[in-house]
Amino acid sequence: MKKSVFIGALTVAGLAAAAAPAATLDEVKARGTLNCGVSTGVPGFEAPNADGEWEGFDVDVCRAVAAAVLNDAKAVEFVPTTGKTRFTALASGEVDMLSRVTTWTFSRDVDLKFEFVGVNYYDGQGFMVPKELGVTSATELDGATVCIQTGTTTELNLADYFRVNNMSYEPVPIETQTEAQQQYLAGACDVYTTDSSALASVRSSFADTSAHVILPEIISKEPLGPLVRHGDNEWGDIVRWTLNALIAAEELGVTSANIGELSAAPTDNPEINRLLGTEGNLGEMMGLDAQWAVRAISAGGNFGESFERHIGENTPIGLARGLNAQWTAGGLMYSPPFR
């Protein structure tokens, strides 16, 4: 109770404090740092490295926004949130944006009053089991004990999947990824289920990765992306178009290697020119300067570079681009035009 009253008081205080929705952009600029909500740790997506600095695929989005707005990719205060605390953190103004493997759903958008600015990873929920159980399909999981993180879409999908398939299961609710991992490895649950990208990430941190299999069934759609609060559309635009800039940069062949050259003078591709501010005034329309996208892209490279560096096939996590390839390469990544 002590704890809950405390949280309650914090929430109320937080709600009370988030007075008159001042423009988030101005607040961030005045503060000089961007408060970015991340998870407590999913290697590859967001996790502190050996030096205690946060890095990962989602972290790069935070850094890109900070670079665009504050001219400093390092001016980010990372706020670790669990599946349960993330929405309160965003709604109360504790963070300016969330970039933490969060699924875009109708009720989060409409009922919880958030604005998903796009999708940076098209995912789906999967199951991981120890190989020694000999399970080859999710339909064989009747009666299993399943570790799940509370406050996620995962637990709702799971309930639906087992009900629809007339199977029973024993849910073991857990708050953070680390605890889930501990229970799973000790055999306190048979199955660990979450977004399949996160399963790959978790498995990569196991001592013996080959002892665990990810089952073929994908039981849901989990479009993961950054989100902001409802009501401040200008701020939403900035985060949305920063993400789009990273995606468009890959499509247009703008990389961290050639961006200096491409942004020095207008090229013969007008869209690159508009993106990099050598033509038109897109940055100004958002309340930023002309170089915003140059800084955002330089922060962690374009979308593809960030993907390959943190979660791609040459990393321990080893995810293929699949749905997350550019639309020109058969994927779903498609930035609206910079015009």
Added chain:
Amino acid sequence: MTTLTDPPKDSFRLSMLLYDTRYRSMTIQVIALLGFSAFVWWLIGNTAQNLSDLGKEPSFRFLGEPAGYDINQRLIEYNSQSSHFRAAMVGVLNTLVIAFLGCILATVLGVAIGVLRLSKNWIVARIMTVYVEMFRNVPVLLWIVLAMAILIETLPAPNAFRGDTPSASMILNSVAITNRGIFMPAPSFTTELVSSSVAWWLVIGVFVASVLGVRYVRKSATATQNATGVRPTTWYLQLGILFVPMAILLLVLGLQWTSPELKGFNFKGGLHLRNSLIALWLALSFYTAAFIAENVRSGIMAIAKGQSEAAGALGLRPNRIMSLVVLPQALRVIIPPLISQYLNLTKNSSLAIAVGYMDITGTLMGISLNQTGRELETLLLGMLIYLTISLIISTVMNVYNSRMQLSER
């Protein structure tokens, strides 16, 4: 020359509110009250304003909508299609279960440790001191997490019970202790005359009736004793009242014990005490027992030494002195702080989510809050529920307390 007269009677002036000590304290209190009310008013108004700016007007309608998630330990019918309200009820019952089990174990342990700490045996007394200092000086959350980690890491997984040469085996072929909890035989009824919940109520009803019957027999025995000086022998009657009706009822209902069996991934059948429940229960009880032990010790020490010396002079043996003379008096000192320990235990049980025990904090103020985004509503409801539970506990204990007080003649 003026003569001495009564001091002039001041009529009331406004400045007296400030300068006259008779009124000043009242003035200050009124101003403080007004200020406080204004602050609360502002807080409520501001919160409501901000919520409506966010487009989130307070509403409790979400309680009727399907919860969508499953809960492992449920004492009432519940599935993912049930409402958030029902999920909250499952949580409330789980909170009550842990509070009830915890208070009992904490009391038993606490009384034993408190008495032993006063033992003349040096080693026993020292061990109890170490126990008390160890448990009450480390946050209970750490004990809970530690208990869970020990259960998970040291006990065998159900898989270890499998195969021709299993590395773990069931106790007496009926109890399996695993890192998912303890699976043990559970009673059930084969009868088709009544449904199983009716059968359970019958059992409870007969039990209560038997206990009342025994009390009646004892009372009339005392009455006879007071009247004639001879206490009639009633023990066989008491035993009969206690056991015969129950035995007949259980026979009619067809009592049977189902043992757990390893089927598929898990043990099936019987009773499953999840390790989240066990870890939380043990940690809360051991922790609270340390405080109760101190209450018990101070209660016993509050009884004048002359009392036990006098009892000894009358020829009572030491354990009779403790149970007939010291403890009944010590209880009067022990009960009031015991009430607050019970309340503490109940409130501390809200740390349950640390081990994934689905109490009211985990369901209503956890998953329901998160899935519906109704922070304010769920937290207010949750606080109301804890308040109600706490008030009930303290009312019951206060009644008990007033009955234990010295009735002065």
